[in-house]
Amino acid sequence: MNEKIAKKRGRPAKPLPNPDLIIKAVIQFLQMFMPEVLAKRIVSVVLIAMGTMHGRITEVTGLSERSIWRLKDTLSSGNMDEHFATGYGIGRPGKAKDFESEIVAELEKNNYHTRQQVADMISEKFGITMSVSAVGKLLKKTTSVG
16 A cells, blocks of 8 residues: 555554563553553453453463454354453452351450461361461451451
């Protein structure tokens, strides 16, 4: 295409020298309004619609190959709502989710001084192996709730 005609139409005649920089800049811009993962998903959907190869999308956005395949499948099915929902706690539930109230009751009955003692008690009574940091998070969550 002639450069003058392309310029008149408002389109560049030559391909962009480094589209990766533009894509990353778009992701950074979108992050001002939404979480990073959601910005990457939106850019990935646009790249999928343009016909970009999956490996290239993975390389540019940082999403996994599996995420790209799931986006493509849901894009073809038309149900994109599930991919645009983000939030805390969507992942796997905690180990002690079912036992939290029992653990708190046990803590109130007996005298435990360290997180390691609490982790040992949880292991003995409930058969759940928890790290000391996970016990700390559990204690922090239960003391803020109760």
